[in-house]
Amino acid sequence: MTSHRPIKIAPSILASDYSKLGQEIRDVTEAGADWIHLDVMDGHFVPNISYGPDVIAKLRPHTDAVFDCHLMISPVDMYLESFAKAGCDIITVHAEAGPHLHRSLQAVRNLGKKAGIALNPATPMNIVEQVIDMVDLVLVMSVNPGFGGQKFIHSVTDKMADIHALIGERPIDLEVDGGVTTETAVDCAKAGANALVAGSAVFKGGTIDAYRDNINAIRKAAETNRP
Ligand SMILES: O=C(CO)[C@H](O)[C@H](O)COP(=O)(O)O
Numbered sequence: 001m002t003s004h005r006p007i008k009i010a011p012s013i014l015a016s017d018y019s020k021l022g023q024e025i026r027d028v029t030e031a032g033a034d035w036i037h038l039d040v041m042d043g044h045f046v047p048n049i050s051y052g053p054d055v056i057a058k059l060r061p062h063t064d065a066v067f068d069c070h071l072m073i074s075p076v077d078m079y080l081e082s083f084a085k086a087g088c089d090i091i092t093v094h095a096e097a098g099p100h101l102h103r104s105l106q107a108v109r110n111l112g113k114k115a116g117i118a119l120n121p122a123t124p125m126n127i128v129e130q131v132i133d134m135v136d137l138v139l140v141m142s143v144n145p146g147f148g149g150q151k152f153i154h155s156v157t158d159k160m161a162d163i164h165a166l167i168g169e170r171p172i173d174l175e176v177d178g179g180v181t182t183e184t185a186v187d188c189a190k191a192g193a194n195a196l197v198a199g200s201a202v203f204k205g206g207t208i209d210a211y212r213d214n215i216n217a218i219r220k221a222a223e224t225n226r227p
C-alpha cells in the first residue's frame, strides 16, 4: 500500500525551555518544523499540568506553522471553543475524554477546526471505526500520556498499521506521539504514520542548528521507510 499523506514533523514544546517559549517556537519553525505540537494537561485526565489556551494565544503570533493541539483534559467539551479562539488548527481529544466523543469531534469541526482522536496505548482501535468520518487525524500514543521523555512502546506499531489500513485513501493524518526518535521513527513510518511528534528528540542540543539537524534526521528516517 502507498501512503499519500506528506510527512509532517511536529515538535512538542513540552521539551522546550518554557522561560522563552516564543523564541523556542520561532527557532523550531525556522529549523523546519511543519507543525507545533501543543500538549495540554489538566492534572486530572493525566497526572501532570502544563498550560492552557491563554498561553497558546500568546504563542500564536510567533509562527505561521500549524498549531497541533493535543488535549489531555477531561471533560473536554467546555474548553473546545477557547482552544479554537486561541488559534489551534488541529484539536485532538482523547477517546476517553468523555462524555460523548462524537459530540466533541462534531463541536471541533463546527468551530472550523480539524478534529483529531487520540488513542492511549491500551485503547483498542475499534473506536476509530465509529468516528472515521468525523476525524481529520488519528493520534496513536506510543507512551502513556502525561510526560515527555518516556520510552517508546513498540507494541503500538501493530495498531498503527491496522489504523493505516482502515484510513486507506481517506484524507486523514496518522500521527504518532511519544518516544519518537530517529530509531523509532523507522517503525512508525513503516506502520503508516505520516505525522511524527517529537519533543525530547527535537529539542536536545538547545540550539537552532541542533533543532534543524534533529528534525532533518527524523524526517529522513520517516521518508525513507514509508509503506
Ligand atoms: O503527549 C505527550 C505526552 O503525553 C507528548 O507529546 C510526548 O510525550 C512528546 O514528548 P517526547 O517526544 O519527549 O516523548
Ligand SMILES: [Fe+2]
Residues within 6 Å of the ligand: 012, 037, 038, 039, 070, 177, 197
Ligand atoms: Fe502530545
